[in-house]
Amino acid sequence: MALxxxxxxxxxxxxxxxxxxxxxxxxxxxxxxxxxSGSAWSPPVDIYETxxxxxxxxxxxxxxxxxxxxxxxxxxxxxxxxxxxxxxxNEYYHRMECSYGAFQRVFSLPVVIDRTRxxxxxxxxxxxxVVPKIEKxxxxxxxxxxx
Numbered sequence: 001m002a003l004x005x006x007x008x009x010x011x012x013x014x015x016x017x018x019x020x021x022x023x024x025x026x027x028x029x030x031x032x033x034x035x036x037s038g039s040a041w042s043p044p045v046d047i048y049e050t051x052x053x054x055x056x057x058x059x060x061x062x063x064x065x066x067x068x069x070x071x072x073x074x075x076x077x078x079x080x081x082x083x084x085x086x087x088x089x090n091e092y093y094h095r096m097e098c099s100y101g102a103f104q105r106v107f108s109l110p111v112v113i114d115r116t117r118x119x120x121x122x123x124x125x126x127x128x129x130v131v132p133k134i135e136k137x138x139x140x141x142x143x144x145x146x147x
Contacts (some may be wrong), residue, residue, distance in 0.1 A: 025074060060125055061125035062098070067133050077107045079105045083103065111134075
């Protein structure tokens with residue numbers, strides 16, 4: 001019998017991933033979106049912002065742009081699609097570690113955005129979504145005079 005090294009944080013990472021999925025599925029149901037049943041995988045995402053925009057970078061290796069949908073509803077941005085498994089009958093796999101199937105990610109946007117100017121590009125397996133912010137009105141100072 002082989003001994004396996006116990007890694008205590010592995011269970012925490014699994015729990016974190018499962019909780020994230022539960023929250024995303026709940027938000028999607030609340031918004032009236034279709035939730036892919038048994039979603040096979042969840043692409044990793046980096047989200048950051050600058051003074052004028054919020055940028056999401058979604059890793060989608062092997063996914064065609066035609067298989068990706070981006071929707072905005074209220075203050076949520078939804079990225080969904082499918083990564084097909086391309087195999088033939090004469091291939092015999094020794095190991096399959098790549099993820100395939102339907103995916104859906106729901107993101108709550110932290111700022112007021114300009115929905116009409118959202119742009120998305122897919123390059124080298126990375127989907128980049130640029131979400132422009134709406135400029136806040138500059139603070140106007142009104143001097144109060146005493147009479």
